[in-house]
């Protein structure tokens with residue numbers, strides 16, 4: 001079956017050789033009367049990255065402070081404000097630190113929770129979930145899981161041990177990274193990231209490295225987001241060494257303001273823009289002939305498609321200048337090596353896979369694949385895949401049950417190497433009465449993840465049993481859960497992380513509060529009660545030893561050693577390192593990079609990069625555009641929050657007190673809106689209110705609203721419960737979105753809808 005294809009690739013040979021780096025410090029030492037623990041950040045609270053840190057504690061194991069680890073090649077001592085505040089999160093008065101239970105009929109009542117023992121809580125969860133699984137079938141349980149962090153494999157494996165194949169984040173079209181990953185894997189046979197030297201311990205000055213001559217920042221704001229194991233400060237380090245920047249972003253972001261070319265396109269038109277850049281590369285003969293001839297399949301078919309997309313045509317579609325498209329394309333082609341930080345805005349459009357395919361094609365045409373400073377094929381360090389991403393144990397489920405994953409029948413791409421289920425089909429099934437049991441682990445579905453949150457609310461609050469696993473009560477757990485299991489924060493737990501570059505341990509540094517447990521331990525205890533075969537281990541450490549089995553390290557040895565970096569090679573496709581058969585080439589059906597995708601063709605989808613209009617917009621719905629004249633982008637990253645998290649931390653909240661929508665000052669003046677006013681954002685799907693923040697970073701025709709807002713300071717008041725749910729409903733921008741992915745099931749219009757903006761009247765809030 002096709003989905004074994006990528007699994008085989010992931011398992012690929014990994015010679016166990018280390019680069020010349022060993023941390024000079026032991027994992028723990030004493031300093032100035034404090035204990036210092038060298039460790040790795042790996043949630044809770046949220047972040048994808050895993051920076052190296054030193055945690056300082058007193059003699060009783062109480063947290064004092066955290067500092068960036070200056071020896072870590074990954075973050076080189078740097079830390080974000082959120083990590084500096086981890087003590088405020090851990091020791092917050094509202095944190096839930098004991099298992100809690102509430103009668104089903106009291107859902108939504110914050111005063112009805114009662115403390116219970118772990119034994120009772122786990123027994124209740126196991127018996128209820130297994131009753132549901134045995135009565136209605138495992139597929140009627142949904143495990144909702146948030147974005148990737150120290151929970152990906154745990155939630156999946158817990159689901160599988162309940163015979164449940166359905167584990168997903170509730171965002172339409174899997175519109176976070178899946179469109180990009182799927183296109184890279186299907187057409188190139190692996191995942192690529194911009195080479196910012198992160199896999200080399202000598203970093204920017206390592207002799208094997210070339211600093212990129214051009215870095216494209218496409219639909220991404222890495223200064224704030226450090227997304228997907230890619231840090232924003234890596235780009236600024238390269239800029240100091242000569243890297244020129246091209247930015248593709250409707251707004252003037254930090255990088256846009258420092259770019260050679262800024263293409264401020266109309267939201268959701270990325271596919272058209274990239275096709276026109278490809279057109280310039282071919283028409284002006286700027287592409288890498290040798291690379292294309294030797295390593296690519298389908299160039300002629302691609303050229304035919306590109307020919308349709310002249311810069312003039314794209315300029316009209318994207319609202320940019322044709323000459324700027326030419327300048328950007330020439331810069332990428334002429335300033336080799338070039339690479340790309342592409343962000344979630346690429347995924348968050350109905351045309352997500354078309355856009356992703358078109359953008360990656362630019363780096364293929366210019367031969368920037370797997371060369372120093374180009375786009376790199378990542379590999380799991382030492383071949384470790386078990387706890388990277390989800391899916392560890394999925395293949396142990398009977399084939400018939402795997403095929404009950406939501407989306408399996410509807411979207412052939414979901415069968416191809418993706419273990420997650422389709423949230424859109426999950427919602428449809430739930431509305432048809434097929435949702436009976438719910439596990440909500442690491443996600444705040446109603447507040448941030450879920451599009452059309454009222455639809456999700458309706459189905460989630462009526463299930464027969466629901467358990468939440470988090471560090472705080474959230475609007476979602478408060479509305480839906482019968483049991484709450486308290487999770488540990490990263491300084492409190494033992495864990496293990498493998499990035500794209502290295503692997504390292506998370507070492508217990510502080511005394512855990514109350515009775516919190518790590519997600520791995522919760523999974524192990526609860527999963528064992530459901531199906532012992534899935535959880536044969538007696539301790540967490542045994543799980544990590546299992547993950548590390550092929551590396552020669554045990555968890556303890558890795559802890560003592562510090563971050564371990566395997567040796568690394570460029571141009572792996574020339575050396576037979578991309579395919580299990582050891583032949584040169586790529587892990588695709590033709591063995592080449594498929595500019596024309598034979599797999600997409602087989603799935604009945606467009607094999608070539610393409611463009612289609614956002615579902616709501618000036619072109620697709622001109623009538624609606626008259627009434628709703630603002631193009632709305634939703635959800636930009638804030639450096640002080642991770643999605644719905646961190647609102648309860650005063651040191652962070654002081655920077656953003658309320659949700660705000662960026663508006664152009666001239667637009668605001670024309671509509672009688674002042675800076676700081678509450679305004680309604682409304683479209684035919686729904687509305688919400690946010691505060692106006694006036695900035696010329698935003699064009700007159702556009703607005704950018706925040707996502708993930710609630711007011712945790714309402715804890716202890718009636719407003720924590722129904723119907724207010726921490727004041728979340730009114731400010732939730734996801735009311736203006738739809739669960740309506742593309743034909744492939746990937747990508748949905750989240751950053752490109754229409755709305756109107758008007759002032760909230762007195763008495764309306």
Ligand SMILES: Nc1nc2c(c(=O)[nH]1)N[C@H]1C(S)=C(S)[C@@H](COP(=O)(O)OP(=O)(O)OC[C@H]3O[C@@H](n4cnc5c(=O)[nH]c(N)nc54)[C@H](O)[C@@H]3O)O[C@H]1N2
Pocket residue numbers: 042043044045046145146147148149150151171175176344441442443444445448449450469470471472474487519634635636642643644645707708733734750
């Ligand atoms: N409109 C709009 N909506 C969006 C987006 C957007 O751009 N626009 N972005 C979307 C994207 S890309 C994503 S990925 C989603 C993210 O959506 P989520 O993943 O749901 O986001 P979070 O709010 O970070 O996490 C939810 C909960 O996980 C808990 N948590 C954090 N770490 C841990 C842990 O290790 N263990 C446990 N048990 N709990 C933990 C937190 O306390 C929090 O309550 O939001 C999406 N929503």
Ligand SMILES: Nc1nc2c(c(=O)[nH]1)N[C@H]1C(S)=C(S)[C@@H](COP(=O)(O)OP(=O)(O)OC[C@H]3O[C@@H](n4cnc5c(=O)[nH]c(N)nc54)[C@H](O)[C@@H]3O)O[C@H]1N2
Pocket residue numbers: 048147176177218219220221222224225226227228248249250251253266267268269270342343344345346349633635636637638639640641642643704751752
């Ligand atoms: N501090 C912090 N860091 C995070 C997160 C967080 O919540 N907080 N979330 C994490 C997660 S799960 C993710 S997915 C990543 C995402 O991180 P990024 O990819 O950086 O995502 P955003 O900040 O949502 O959007 C990036 C840019 O896209 C632009 N944009 C909006 N619409 C369009 C469009 O149609 N086309 C183009 N080209 N650009 C557009 C916006 O103006 C914005 O500047 O960040 C991760 N890192």
Ligand code: SF4
Pocket residue numbers: 041047048049050051075078079080081082083226
């Ligand atoms: S919050 Fe910032 S410092 Fe902390 S792990 Fe994430 S990227 Fe690193």
Ligand SMILES: [Mo]
Pocket residue numbers: 147176177344
């Ligand atoms: Mo995400």
